[in-house]
Structure formats: C-alpha cells, structure tokens
Amino acid sequence: MPTIKSVTALLVAYPEPHYRNIERYLVLVRIEDSSGQTGWGECISQFPEATRATKALIDGGLSELLIGRAPMNIEGLWHAMLDRCFWYGSEGIAAFAISAIDMALWDLKGHLLGQPVASLLGGHVTDKVPAMASFILDMDDLDWTVNEFAMHQQSGFRILKAGWGMTPDSQFGTNRERDLLLVDRIRAAVGYEVDVILDVAGHRRFWDLPTAIQRFNDLEPYRLRWIEQPLPSHDLAAHAKLRGAVTTPIGTGEDEWNPESYKRLIESGGVDVVQLDPGRCLGITGCRQVLKMIEAANLDASAHTWSSALNTAASLHMLANSPNHVGMDLKPHPSPMQHELVTDPWVQVDGCVHLRDAPGLGVTVDEAVVAKYAWH
Template identity: 30%
Template sequence: MKIVDIEVIELRVPGWTGETFDGSYDNCLVLVHTDEGLTGVAEVDSVPSVIRAIVDARRSHTHAMGLKEAIVGADPSDVEGLWERMYDLTSYYGRRGAVIHAISAVDIALWDLRGKVQNKSVGALLGTRQRDRVLAYGTVYPLGETTDEVRSNIDRGLKLGLKAIKIVADPFWRDDIDKTASLIRAARDHVGPDIRLMVDAATAWAKAEEGLPLMPIFKEHDFFWVEAPLPIDDLDGHARFQGFGVPIGGGDLGLTTHYEYEAAFERGKIDIAQPDVTMAGGITELRRIADLARRLGKRVVTHGYKSNITIAANLAFLSRHWMDEPCEYSTSQSPLRWHLTRESFPIGLDGRIAVPEAPGLGVSLDPETIAKYRVA
C-alpha cells in the first residue's frame, strides 16, 4: 500500500466572521488517500488556508518542502517513521507552530488509516484498554454577571448530561473580586459538591497580578484546575500560580511538541499538560507528551473544540491513559461541531462517553455537511 495524495478540505459556516475566540465555525479536514482505496481522516484546529499551503508547498530544498511531497509514495503503515520524516523535511521552516499543526492532521489520518487496515480501533492500537467510558466535560460561557444568569447558564451544561463543567473567566473578574467570589459561589452552590468545576482564564489575565487574587476563591470552591492563566509564553508568570492548592493547566492555546511541554513543566511549573491532538503533533506526539508527563509526575488532559473527529481521537487516547482524565466535549452551536460526522457521542447518565471501537477513529464524514459548508 502506498500514499497517493493528501487532500485538504476547507469548511466554513456562512456569515462567520471569526470575531470571537471559537474555532468551531470553520474547519480544515485532511485526508490521506492510498492506492488501495482506503482513506485516513483527520481535522486540525488551525487556519485552513495555511494548512493547505504547508501540505501543497513546492520544495525549496532538502529540508523545506510541503508534506505532500514529503510522504506521497511512502508506505502509510510506518506512522511514527513518517512523523519523523515530515518533521525533518520541514525543519528549515517548521519545528513548531503551524507546520506542526499540519503534521498533526496528517499523523491523525495515518493512525485512522492504520486502524482501518488492521481492522482495529485506534484505541486498540495504542495499548491495553483502561476504561471503555470516559468522563465528559464541557465549557459554559459566559458564566453571567448575576446569580440568576449563573444558574441559567450552568443549566445549559447540566442539560447535556455533563458532570464536569468548565467556566470561562471574564475580564471583569480581576476588577471586582467580591462580585467574582459571589458568582463562583453561586456556581458551586447550584451544581452541588459532586459536579467537577474548572475555570479557563483563556487570556483574560495579561499578567499574574490580575489572576493571583482569585486563586483562593477557586480553592475554596474546590475547582479541579485553572487553565491557561496567562499568555502562553509567560512561563515564569505561570510558575507564580503554584502554592494555592489548585492544579494549573496549560498548553491548549498553542504549545506544540513535547519540547515545548518540557519547558512548560520545568520552568512554567504547570501541573497539567493540555495538548490539542490536532495541533501539538498528532497522536504520535501526544504519546510522547504523555510519556514526559508521567516521568515528571504530571497529568495530561487533552484539549479539543472542533468536531467528533477530535473527540474520537481524544477518546482513543484517554481510554488507554494511565489516569482517568476527562474528555473535552465541545458545547459549540456550530453545525460543523455536530453534523460533520455520521456518528455522535452522546453523554450517558453517568456523565461519560462510550469509547468508539470501530476500525480507525470510528467516525465517517457526512457528505451532505461537507458539500454544504465547503469553501471553493
């Protein structure tokens, strides 16, 4: 079997302007086609036109070429070897950032293809199953500015069946600590002690001094983690959030490869790596990040806010992960979130999602959705 093409498909919901921090209203599918008619499927949370350029780029020299030229004609079964080949042959202009995003998508598609060839799920390829259902967590934003709004907005997550809810920090939190404390208290009182609560700062704080006063509030109300407290490159600032008794997560806003996560662990002192499998290096690199985390006594909780393709990849990984960590379950209203695949992943009464066991990722693309939202 040989790879004969890498196809990039850009999707976008009409009217979407990109003026809010939500990547679920456009998408970039990457398909790896073979000479035997099998195709591996993936998506990437990046800029679709940039991914297309990286895949299709004409060779400049031996270490600066597009991914298509790098691997078309190769045997797709050597997934890890092809990752190294793509990394090496793009190293002059890559190694981090968008090139790793593109490599991530191709890598995920190759894992999907490997599973289809071997008639095994990606989870089965990754090792011994530790669990067949994974806890889902979803984001509620905005939380609201009154206790009534907090209860109403939290109910949106509870109605989905979520037993773990991540709220997003608003910029006004840093200016009115007392009001913020009352809103956080209202959220905890409304869900009770058995629902996990987390908070995503998501760039709301520009410097540590803006977020540190809130940490005792999160500790008091038993928050499971604080995510992305600062801009991603402020590793010294991240380290200042230690000592409050609430785990600090990071990486979802753009860290790629285990090299960057090593710095985040060691200098930034983060407790939880939150790699997006479609950005950080694909399934191959996600395993390396997990190996690094385990050696350092850290945790891994995958990020993902695209479609069921990303959820399927994360479920495959988390079902084999040594810790029972939750899977991010996008609550976006985008039709691309819910209708891009024929399969769905409903949340059960236990707040968990069943791990797909069909060959590959266990998802198939919906042609009508692709036709409706495809960018010419």
C-alpha cells in the same frame, strides 16, 4: 502493501453555536491509499489566514512527501514531515498541517487493520473518559451562565468547565467582585458533587503573578477542580511561583506545539493538569510522546478538544491509553463540526465518552457536510 495515493486538504468554515455563531475555521485532511481506503484528520487552525496557510503547506510540500509511501509507517512519516519543516520550524502552521495528516494516518491505519486507534496505540487502560461540558461564559448575563451550569449538570455531566466571555470587553478575570459573585452562584446551583473548572484567557494578561495569587485565594473556598490558563503560557517561571503559593491546581498547555515545548512546561514545575490538543500538537503521535512525559512526572492530562468530532475521537483514543487522564472537553450543545460532520457523533453517557469497537477513529465523515461548509 497499499501506498498513499492522495492527501487532500479541505477547508471548512462554520458558525459556532457555543460562541454566538462566530465563524470558526478548520482544515480537514482526507488521505486515500492505493486500495481505496481513506482516513480523516483535522487541525484547529481557527483563523482564516492560518487555515489558508495550512492548506498551502500541505498542498505545496507535505503531500508530495507522502504520496507513494506506505501509510502503515506512521512514525517514519511523522519524522519525515518534521525533517521537511526543519528550516521554517515545526510549530505554528507546520504543526497544524502535521497534526491533521498524522490524525488521518492513524484513522487510515485503523481501517486497514480493522482496529480502533486505541488498540494500535498499545491497548487502552479504560474504555471511557470523563467528558467536561465546555462552554463560553456570558459575563453580562450571569443568570444565563448559571443556568448553563445547572442544565449541563442535570444532563449528566460530572465536570463543568467554562471560561473567557462572549465579548472581548467582558471576560472572566477582569472584575473581581463579579467573578466571585458568579462562582458563588454556580456553586449554589450545582453544589459540590460535581467538578467545576474556570478558564482565564491567559494570553490577554488579565492577571499578573500577585493578582493571580489573590484570585486563586479568593476562589479557594469554592473547591475548583482547577483554574485554566491563569497567566501567559510562555511565562513558565510565573506559573511555578503561582503553583508554589496556592492550593487550587493549575491547568495549562493548550498553547504548546510539540514534545519539546511540553517538556519545558512539565519540567518548570508550574502545572498540575497538562492540556493536549491532537489538532495542534503534532497529532496523535506527538501527543502520545507528551502523555508519557506526563505519566513520568505524575501529573494529570486533559484534552483541549473544542473543534470537530475527529479531534474528539483522537483525544478519546489517546487519553484512554493513559492512567493519568482526568477528562476531555466536549461541546454540550449541537455544533456543526461536532454533530453534523460525522454520521455518528459523540455523546456523553453518565458523564463519560465511551470508546467504540470500530476501526480507526470510530467515526464516519459525511462528505456532503464537508461540501456544505466548504470554504475557499
């Protein structure tokens, strides 16, 4: 039986076209076993300091824990990594590191067995997941923003999701009159046959509870599929009160780290659509546990996947195994980590991303592109 030969953390920085080419950062992990087979994973570290710290944790601790052990025993390795982090905690930087390694282990196991990750997870309930065209609003150019919604509808997306704003000082949620004008124009452009989702930068505390109730009521006639991150994610009590006062569903969860924090969120009663990101929620193994909680609570699940094609692949495989999935983010325009990193990038067909009958995550990493965007 093969054993793990190496665990390599590779840092990349790239310009994000969806965000005016702002530089974003990821940690990719390449695991090679004694037979020469490889698996790839990633975490959405996003900031330079978090990216460096994640690599330090992998290089200085987690890699030596894994080398020489059997890669097939993913559950055992996942718990071993959590045990290693007991003192400094399994959230934050440790969660990034474990997520990237866990994703790579699932990819490696799939290649070793010649099976897609979805099959390794127990078999899929669907072979496709709705794709949400996910992009950043430009609150200073509503004409451009409305055109984006219309263009992505015309290209086949059936769910259109956007939020925040291109600049810190001009964000959705900060100007009631402008927000309403924008949503009115969006619905006039795309009609009501497609779902529209709007994302508020809840961590910036634009809305308190009374304001959130007012804004939800303002937007109710536009039949939004859900409103995302309306309040600071840690304020579970406020989310529960908001949910009890409005009819438009609430989406949140992308800021959570592990099954324990998701358990608190789900039990709070303040969420309708639970967001998961295998690039930060302790990988596919962690997200798998959360999905079972979501199913037991009869809530919906969506994937926050706005980084690389590896994260897209992991999100697709895990959601395809749950009947409670409602959609996954997909960058609608070409982006380096989505379309260059792999030789076979994901595309939506008839509004969905489709599983592939290929081993592992189902994508092939181009190591020349990894080198092209390498960051030190």
